[in-house]
Amino acid sequence: MKKILMIGTGGTIASRATSNGLDPQMTLDEILTYIPDIAKICDVDTIQICNIDSTNISPEHWIMLVNTIRENYDKYDGFVICHGTDTMAYTAAALSYMVQNSAKPILLTGAQKPINKESSDSKINLFDSFLYATFDGTSGVQIVFNGKVILGTRARKTRTKSFQSFSSINYPYLAVIQDGHIIQYINLAKAEAPVFYDTLNTKVGLFKLTPGAEADVLSYMLERNDAVIIESYGVGGIPSMPQYHYLEVIQDWIAKGKTVVMTTQVPNEGSDMNVYKVGYNLKSKVPILEAYDMITEAVVCKLMWILGQTKDPEKIKKLFYTTISNDILY
Structure with missing residues (x-):
C-alpha cells in the first residue's frame, strides 16, 4: 500500500x-x-x-x-x-x-x-x-x-x-x-x-474598489506595501471623473518601484482592461499588470512568491505572466 x-x-x-x-x-x-x-x-x-x-x-x-x-x-x-x-x-x-x-x-x-x-x-x-x-x-x-x-x-x-x-x-x-x-x-x-521555495514577501495589499472610494486610500496602501492589487468592477478600470486622481496616484507609485495589479471583483471570466475607456486609458499610460483569468487568491500568493525572488520590474512582469499550475491561461 x-x-x-x-x-x-x-x-x-x-x-x-x-x-x-x-x-x-x-x-x-x-x-x-x-x-x-x-x-x-x-x-x-x-x-x-x-x-x-x-x-x-x-x-x-x-x-x-x-x-x-x-x-x-x-x-x-x-x-x-x-x-x-x-x-x-x-x-x-x-x-x-x-x-x-x-x-x-x-x-x-x-x-x-x-x-x-x-x-x-x-x-x-x-x-x-x-x-x-x-x-x-x-x-x-x-x-x-x-x-x-x-x-x-x-x-x-x-x-x-x-x-x-x-x-x-x-x-x-x-x-x-x-x-x-x-x-x-x-x-x-x-x-x-x-x-x-520558502521565501515570501508578505507586503502585498488588496484594495477593493467601491463607489466613492478615495484614491488617497490606495496611496496609503501603496506606501506601506511593495505591491497592491486593485479589485475593480467588471472587466477592470478606475474612476476617471475630475474629482478622482487614481491615475496620478498609480503613476507616481509605479515610478517609485511599486507593483500594481488590476483584477476584477466578479468571480468568473476575468478582466479585460481594453474593453472600456476607464481601463484602456490606465493600461496605455502606466505599466500596470493585469490578472485576466487569475483568481484573487492566486494573485495575492503569486505576488508574495515573486517579490520574494526579485524586485526588478521586468522580472516581476515576466514571472507574473508565466503560467504556473495553469493559474493564468488568457
Whole structure:
C-alpha cells in the first residue's frame, strides 16, 4: 500500500463545541479514529504543525507546510493536509507556487462541520482525499472537497455553510469522486522533481474598489506595501471623473518601484482592461499588470512568491505572466 503523510493545521474538521463557539482541539490521531476504512487503502503517518482556526493562518504557516513536505517528500507517496475552509484557497494557491512540479499529490481538505458531529461532511471529504492521494493519475496541489477535485490555483470558497463550499473558477474540475470511484477529467503532466521555495514577501495589499472610494486610500496602501492589487468592477478600470486622481496616484507609485495589479471583483471570466475607456486609458499610460483569468487568491500568493525572488520590474512582469499550475491561461 502507498504511504501518505497527513498534516494537521486545525480548522472546523478538528473542532469541538465550546461555550464560545467551535474551537480546533482534536488531534489527527483522534480524527483518524472516525474513519477506520482509510487503513484499508493506505498507510498513514501524521504530523501536526498547528491546531488553529484557519482565520489565523499566515504565510509563516505556509512556510512550515512547505518545510514539512520537503523534509518528508522522499518518504511518502502523497500528502493530505487538514485545513480550515476559510483560508484553504489561499493556502492551496500559496503551496502551488512554493512547491512547484510535484509529481506527488499535495491535497488539502477540511469540512463545514466537525468530524464528531453526526451530519458532518468530514468523513467523506477525508476518505476521498486519501483515496485520491493513492490514485496513480494525480500530482501537484489540489483541494478535494464535496466530491470535487479543484486545482490549487483555481479554488475559491463560494458558500459559507453548505457542504458544496468550493468552486473551481475559470477552470474545469480535475476530477469528481462518487461512491469511492474516481472519474478523472484532466490528467496533469508529471514533472521529474519538485522545486521548493520558502521565501515570501508578505507586503502585498488588496484594495477593493467601491463607489466613492478615495484614491488617497490606495496611496496609503501603496506606501506601506511593495505591491497592491486593485479589485475593480467588471472587466477592470478606475474612476476617471475630475474629482478622482487614481491615475496620478498609480503613476507616481509605479515610478517609485511599486507593483500594481488590476483584477476584477466578479468571480468568473476575468478582466479585460481594453474593453472600456476607464481601463484602456490606465493600461496605455502606466505599466500596470493585469490578472485576466487569475483568481484573487492566486494573485495575492503569486505576488508574495515573486517579490520574494526579485524586485526588478521586468522580472516581476515576466514571472507574473508565466503560467504556473495553469493559474493564468488568457
